[in-house]
Amino acid sequence: MQFDTPVTTNPIDRLKVVGQPIPRIDGPLKVTGRAIYAYEWHDPKVQCAYGYPVGAAIAKGRIKSMDVSGARAAAGVIAVVTAPEVGDRKKGKFNTAKLFGGNEVQHYHQAIAVVVAETFEQARAAAALVKVDYTEEPGVFDLAQAMQTAVKPELESGDPDSGAGDFEAAFKSAPVTLDQTYTTPDQSHAMMEPHASIAAWDGDELTVWTSSQMIDWWRTDLATTLGIDKEKIHLMSPFIGGGFGSKLFLRSDAVLAAFAARAAGRPVKVALPRPFLMNNTTHRPATVQRLRIGAERDGRITAIAHESWSGDLPGGQPETAVMQTRLLYAGANRMTAMRLATLDLPEGNAMRAPGEAPGMMALEIAMDEVAEKLGIDPVEFRIINDTQVDPEKPERPFSHRDLVGCLKLGAERFGWNGRGRPGLQRDGNWLIGTGVAAAFRNNLLVPSGARVRLDAEGVVSVETDMTDIGTGSYTIIAQTAAEMLGVTIDKVSVQLGDSRFPVSSGSGGQFGANCSTAGVYAACVKLREAVAQKLGFNSEDVLFEDGEVRSGNRSVPLAEAAGPDGLVGEDTIKWGDLSETHQQSTFGAHFVEVGVDAATGESRIRRMLAVCAAGRILNPITARSQVIGAMTMGAGGALSEELAVDTRRGFFVNHDLAGYEVAVHADIPHQEVIFMDETDPMSSPMKAKGIAELGLCGVSAAIANAIYNATEVRVRHYPVTLDKLIGGLPDVA
Structure with a gap:
């Protein structure tokens, strides 16, 4: 059709x-x-063996030699497969680094071997006996330094730069201006189910039970890596325990399981240990973002520019953090630009709402800062700058856009009119603040x-x-x-x-x-x-x-x-x-109330509201579940989530769920979700749009804005942790 x-x-x-x-x-x-999830498939007549991965202990270099004799001699070991033995392999279309094969090491914890044994414990113990001698090379691991040599990337989705009018002249002449830099850290998907696969060969045909968001992409890239016809691969993934983009593309667990099963002569199951999820798979790359906004005193934006720097391995793509700024607010004079630095960290790639999620974290703080300079309520400031056409291409209207409706309804339901000036509201020892941010995500x-x-x-x-x-x-x-x-x-x-x-x-x-x-x-x-x-x-x-x-x-x-x-x-x-003649996007508004302890700077979310306009809602139960999950993810992004980079050794130090802190039940006391009653006949026969990522975009900024309203301390570098607040809090005495 x-x-x-x-x-x-x-x-x-x-x-x-x-x-x-x-x-x-x-x-x-x-x-x-x-x-039945990927690692749990079993046939009573088939005894699976267990594969345990060995990851590179350096971030960049080559494998000089590997001694696997101790592993092969260990109890229960059936086979050991190494990357040098497998040799160089073509990587899949969607992989930046090779998943397995060859002597080159491109990032820390890159898979370099898999040990197969009768039990998981035996495989893990034997994997620790693999000895590797490397030729280590210097790498670049710090975005703040690497951005100085960042270049204009070749984007798969178009030009990394865009513009309209004369931004520099309009910004220079604007009576009210903002020029600020914001940063977002590297973040991990941190889903519950790890990357896991079971592989079984029948002659030259391969069956894989795995955890994949995109079946055909995986199957095609796995065939490329193995060097076989994709028709020889049967891939199944009926249930998935979360992905958030981490399982969009073929990962090493499926490749290791396939090679291990061939070597062992029987089915082999491989689950990546939690530290591998942070360093072996993908993550959301850190960004440095500069926002410049110029406005008339009546609140109309006349100039807006958004520049973003991010990093990835050679051949990677940037975090497209400026994309929403091209479309969200009116303004005749505009400029956006993305620059990509080469980093030797693990691969950066799609994580829930890539581009818009970190981009809105910066843009929506900047909008609040300009509103304050103007003395205009931040909800009203956003309404003043609404647009029903693509600001860069005014001849191209939105298929359906009700950002204003979301902001007005949200303000009414949240009780926004009672919002006080920064630093004035208290509840005992808690400083109370409220914040708002627009939500935006394109409809793909x-x-x-x-x-x-x-x-x-x-x-x-x-x-x-x-x-x-x-x-x-x-x-x-x-x-x-x-x-x-x-x-x-x-x-x-x-x-x-x-x-x-x-x-x-x-x-x-x-x-x-x-x-x-x-x-x-x-x-x-x-x-x-x-x-x-x-x-x-x-x-x-x-x-x-x-x-x-x-x-x-x-x-x-x-x-x-x-x-x-x-x-x-x-x-x-x-x-x-239709998506070319009309811009198709989803919209929303996030409202948050927080409390900040006046003595310690500890922040607590008190209530959250999301109003979403995303076409026909196909099922309000499942849609609400997606939005509240996204809101929770935004809370983690605002307050705690950060992959800490060891800039000497080139890896993420806090590579488990003890050190990488996601939001939990106790962090989220009350959430409300409202869906606007709308359809979009240009979107599909269903008249629906997506909503799972809209619920994330803008949440972190709404929280950061609420913390500012509570404390009068403006934090522009995520996460908003207490150490960034405590020096500016009012004197408790």
């Missing part, structure tokens, strides 16, 4: 199943422990396919390689099929995460829900046509409702239409140029 014109009325609009608060259909499996469109079957019992089965990373994919896909075919959700069976199924959008970039359900919609249209043809109905006026197919005065049970052999519909949603 080609989607190239705005959708009008369609079966989804009935909203009998879609849009309803239906609990997750995979929930009972997960809460009872019956959902990716082709997505599905296959829908109807059997003689009237059961509808959906097959697609779409994944569910805890987002509710199973449920919203079932709702889509039920709505399209006029059945209750208990009559729908959904199978996901299998490379034998049609290629879907996968889970990432908050495009998964909208695109995957649109693909199921397209397949259901094909199935509806097949049913109508089988029954001799005109497919244009047929009605699927209450388990029946109706046309005129005639009604036939859906099960009868299937016949003994059943019927199948398969299709892929493909996108026209």
Whole structure:
């Protein structure tokens, strides 16, 4: 199906199943422990061996020699596979560094060997016996120093620089200006389930059970690394314990498991230890961001510039932290620029809302700072600078934009009018403050396919390689099929995460829900046509409702239409140029109240509110779950999350969940989420958009702004820890 014109009325609009608060259909499996995750697959007739990885102990250089004799002689060891033995391998399209193979070391904890044994404990003990001699080379590990040699990168998604009007002249002449630098640290995905895979060979065919957000991307890149035809690989990932972008791209666990299984002659399971998740997989890169904003005294922005520096391994991509600034606020004179430094740290790549998440952390503090200079309420300042067109291309309108509605409704529900001046509100020893930030994330469109079957019992089965990373994919896909075919959700069976199924959008970039359900919609249209043809109905006026197919005065049970052999519909949603002619984005507003201990500088979140405008909400339960999870992630980003870089040795020191501090239940006392009642006919047949990352964008800035309102201490360098506050707090005595 080609989607190239705005959708009008369609079966989804009935909203009998879609849009309803239906609990997750995979929930009972997960809460009872019956959902099988990657590392847990087992066949009673097959005894899996265990692989344990060995990571490089240097950040840059080459392997001079490896002594694995001690490991091979250890109890229970079946095989040892080393990177030098495997030799140089082509890396996948989506990998910056090689995952395994060859003598070169590109970053700390790069996989250089895997030890296979009968038990996990034996494999781990033997891995400690591997001795490696390196030729170490000097590396660059400090962004603050490396940014001096940063260059204009070649972006996969377009020009890293943009502009309109004459920024420098407009900024120079503006009566009110801001010129400040903000920094965000390296951050880890820190999901609960580690990267894990089980690999089994049958002749020259490979089966892999893994934890992957993007089945086809993994399968293709794994085939490239192994040097085999992708059709020889069967990859399955039905349940995933979180990803946040870390599992978008093939990782070393799957590669190590494949090589280990071949060497051992039996299935091998490999799970990356927690320290490997920080240093061996990907992370959100640190940024240095300069914001310059010029405004008239009435609050209208006349000049805005956003420059960002980040770093990555050679061949990597920058953190695109300026992208939202190109679109979020009006202003005739504009400039954005991204620069990329070469760093020898582990690979930087996508983490929930890449670009917008760290970019909004800086932009939305800057907006508050300008509002204060102007003496204008920060909510009103954002409303004054709303725009209904792309500010860089005024001829290009937004398909649907209600940022103003989000800000106004949020202010009303939060009680924003009672906000006091900085440093004046107290509750005992707590300094109380409130903060606001806009939320913004682009609506991305990716082709997505599905296959829908109807059997003689009237059961509808959906097959697609779409994944569910805890987002509710199973449920919203079932709702889509039920709505399209006029059945209750208990009559729908959904199978996901299998490379034998049609290629879907996968889970990432908050495009998964909208695109995957649109693909199921397209397949259901094909199935509806097949049913109508089988029954001799005109497919244009047929009605699927209450388990029946109706046309005129005639009604036939859906099960009868299937016949003994059943019927199948398969299709892929493909996108026209609507996203080119109209800017498609999602919007929101975050409001936060904090308390800061006047003596210690300890910050506590007291309440949070998110108002989101993201098209049709397919399921308010699963959508709310995504938003509150994102808000929690934003709290961690604001107050505690930071990968500490050892700039001498080139690795992240706090590489576990004891040293890398994510937000926990006690940090989040109250969250409220409001969804605006809207649809976007230009987005998809579902009239929906993504929301999982919108809930994160702006949260950290709202918290930082609230802390300033509480303490009158402005922190521009995340995380906002007590050591950055305590020197400026009021005298307790």
